[in-house]
Amino acid sequence: MAKYILKRLTAGIVSLFILVTITFFLMHVIPGGPFSPSEQRNVPEKILVQISDKYGLNDPLIVQYGRYIGNLLHGDMGISFKKQDTTVNELIAAGFPVSARVGALGVCTALIVGIPLGIIAAVRRGKLADGFSMVFATIGVSVPSFVICVLMMYLFCEKWKIFPSYGLRSWKGYILPVFCMAFSQIAYITRLMRSSMLETLRQDYIRTERSKGVPEFQVIGKYALKNSILPVVTYVGPMVASLLTGTFIIEKLFSIPGLGRYFVSAITDRDYSVVLGLTVFLGSMIIICNLVVDIMYAVIDPRVKITE
Amino acid sequence: MPTIEPNEPTHSLSMTDEIPEALLAPLSDSEREKETISRPSVSYWKMCWMRLKKDKLAMLGLTVLVIMTLLAILVPMFSPYTYDQTDFAHPLEWPSALHLFGTDKMGRDIFVRTMYGARISLTIGFTAAAINMVIGVLYGGIAGYLGGMVDLVMMRIVDILTGIPSLIYMILLMMFLGNNIQSILIAMCLTYWITTARMVRAQILTLREQDFALAAKVCGLSKWQILIHHLIPNSMGSIIVTVTFLIPSAIFQEAFLSFLGIGIQVPMASWGTLANDAIEYLFSYPYMMLFPASAISITIFSLNFIGDGLRDALDPRLKK
Numbered sequence: 001m002a003k004y005i006l007k008r009l010t011a012g013i014v015s016l017f018i019l020v021t022i023t024f025f026l027m028h029v030i031p032g033g034p035f036s037p038s039e040q041r042n043v044p045e046k047i048l049v050q051i052s053d054k055y056g057l058n059d060p061l062i063v064q065y066g067r068y069i070g071n072l073l074h075g076d077m078g079i080s081f082k083k084q085d086t087t088v089n090e091l092i093a094a095g096f097p098v099s100a101r102v103g104a105l106g107v108c109t110a111l112i113v114g115i116p117l118g119i120i121a122a123v124r125r126g127k128l129a130d131g132f133s134m135v136f137a138t139i140g141v142s143v144p145s146f147v148i149c150v151l152m153m154y155l156f157c158e159k160w161k162i163f164p165s166y167g168l169r170s171w172k173g174y175i176l177p178v179f180c181m182a183f184s185q186i187a188y189i190t191r192l193m194r195s196s197m198l199e200t201l202r203q204d205y206i207r208t209e210r211s212k213g214v215p216e217f218q219v220i221g222k223y224a225l226k227n228s229i230l231p232v233v234t235y236v237g238p239m240v241a242s243l244l245t246g247t248f249i250i251e252k253l254f255s256i257p258g259l260g261r262y263f264v265s266a267i268t269d270r271d272y273s274v275v276l277g278l279t280v281f282l283g284s285m286i287i288i289c290n291l292v293v294d295i296m297y298a299v300i301d302p303r304v305k306i307t308e
Numbered sequence: 309m310p311t312i313e314p315n316e317p318t319h320s321l322s323m324t325d326e327i328p329e330a331l332l333a334p335l336s337d338s339e340r341e342k343e344t345i346s347r348p349s350v351s352y353w354k355m356c357w358m359r360l361k362k363d364k365l366a367m368l369g370l371t372v373l374v375i376m377t378l379l380a381i382l383v384p385m386f387s388p389y390t391y392d393q394t395d396f397a398h399p400l401e402w403p404s405a406l407h408l409f410g411t412d413k414m415g416r417d418i419f420v421r422t423m424y425g426a427r428i429s430l431t432i433g434f435t436a437a438a439i440n441m442v443i444g445v446l447y448g449g450i451a452g453y454l455g456g457m458v459d460l461v462m463m464r465i466v467d468i469l470t471g472i473p474s475l476i477y478m479i480l481l482m483m484f485l486g487n488n489i490q491s492i493l494i495a496m497c498l499t500y501w502i503t504t505a506r507m508v509r510a511q512i513l514t515l516r517e518q519d520f521a522l523a524a525k526v527c528g529l530s531k532w533q534i535l536i537h538h539l540i541p542n543s544m545g546s547i548i549v550t551v552t553f554l555i556p557s558a559i560f561q562e563a564f565l566s567f568l569g570i571g572i573q574v575p576m577a578s579w580g581t582l583a584n585d586a587i588e589y590l591f592s593y594p595y596m597m598l599f600p601a602s603a604i605s606i607t608i609f610s611l612n613f614i615g616d617g618l619r620d621a622l623d624p625r626l627k628k
Contacts, residue, residue, distance in 0.1 A: 007460070011461075012467075015465075016471075018468055022468070022472055023473065023476065026472070027476055030476065137612070138605060138608050141556045141557070141608055142556055142605040142608040142609075143601055143604075144560050144580070144583055147583065147587065147590070150587060150590060151590070154590075154591065187553075188549075191549045191552075192549050195548070195619060196545055198545070198619075199545045199623070202623075230510050230514060231510065231546040233510070234510040238470060238506070264475060267473060267476060267479070275473065278473070279472070283467070283468075286467050286470050286471055290463070293510075297514070301514050303517035303518070304513045304517065306513070
């Protein structure tokens, strides 16, 4: 297993390198730059050229690339072109803990609600609980998340004044963002769990367990769950990576000072170093999460041979 | 010559023995008819279709989806209004007989716009689904079944594709191909199969170790046959759930692009952009949100019903 993990980590570093390279060049193909005249209308062109020179943006692309990779290998992701006096490392160090706290709570909520709801829907197929989960899941995916956010904000912050509409100063501030983040994820996890559980419940070994007189709770919780959780684990891996690094809409609407906002603003601002820094960061998270997921397959289902 | 009783096992006759006349009597008609197969032989897909037809909810979903598609095609063709026709004398009107779904701030008829939006949203949704079914299933299936180095490389490619910020290549595509539906579709082709691929790979990893896969191998089936005929049908459940969920997510991704100013632009409309535009009127003119959001919800409900029915119909274990 240690050898396998080592192999995966090596492969991960190689993919990270490819990822940075592709993103670097794609980003520079997009017209405009952080100091292009169309961005800063009131600054004389001469000054803009000087600023670009200072940041090395007038060098040939390949030189810039070499310099970036060199710095990256030392763990230096450069400075932000838009936020003054801030390095990308500082930006991530400041934003990530905030995003991660909200994200982790979102992931936990999604799992704690989604998995049991899916199991109940499968066991009581065609009954009221199943119908409820179906309606809930459908609303969860067919109403855009920003509509849910706005509606929640209106009801809880404006009308009933239960929760603050922005900031994370107290525990109350977390409830709405976490709920809104988890909402559509719950919907998906519920449906996935239900579908997979329905298939497992048809298997012969479940009938065998039942005919042996094993209590239903144990049949479901011990035997059926283990054999049907795989799709959920698969989905949760990348989901953890993306939720921990922040969600654009949630962070924007609830004014949360996390990383999610930058994923869009850095690209529209052509803030090259921030875009690349975030890509490296999210990329490593994805690679680690998928490694954990693959190891979990082998733990949950010993038949899976990933190390071969 | 010994007499042979008719009910004696026939293998007692050796090849050289003559068959006595008594045994060669023709069967009576009634006896012969017992042997004919009364039902025509049914292929797997036909069987699936027959099972699907019996599922009332699935058929309801299918009917709704067909009606929705027909409305999307016909309403913009025969309506007295066009999707971009402004009427500044009647802006923000509540639903009435004249404007079934009311009008927006420019006096455009929301009914026509919703149906016109259905064209774009359904095209995007169904394309996303088709890509999932083809690329995602095959990619994930091959990675999972072959395993080892192939799996390692294929899944790292997927990691890289997930890591590239989607906004970057979407901006690039829009730049080279223009702000139109084609570029959105191509952008979706690039990455929309990834979730399905991961899902299928995970399923295949466990399925390939199960006894029926071994049995298929022992029977001498090729790897391809095992994958296509035995492993993938068994992971249909999560494939279908993923597809029914990626359709709405594709519809909203398109809306998000318009929101950032790089998707389709007004006066064109899709369900997602209609919902986006309605946000600012959510509390004063909620009908503007209600209709596009309901159209999306109804479609998703139908898809879920069809998906559920299809999953049962495709399950070879449920053969009756």
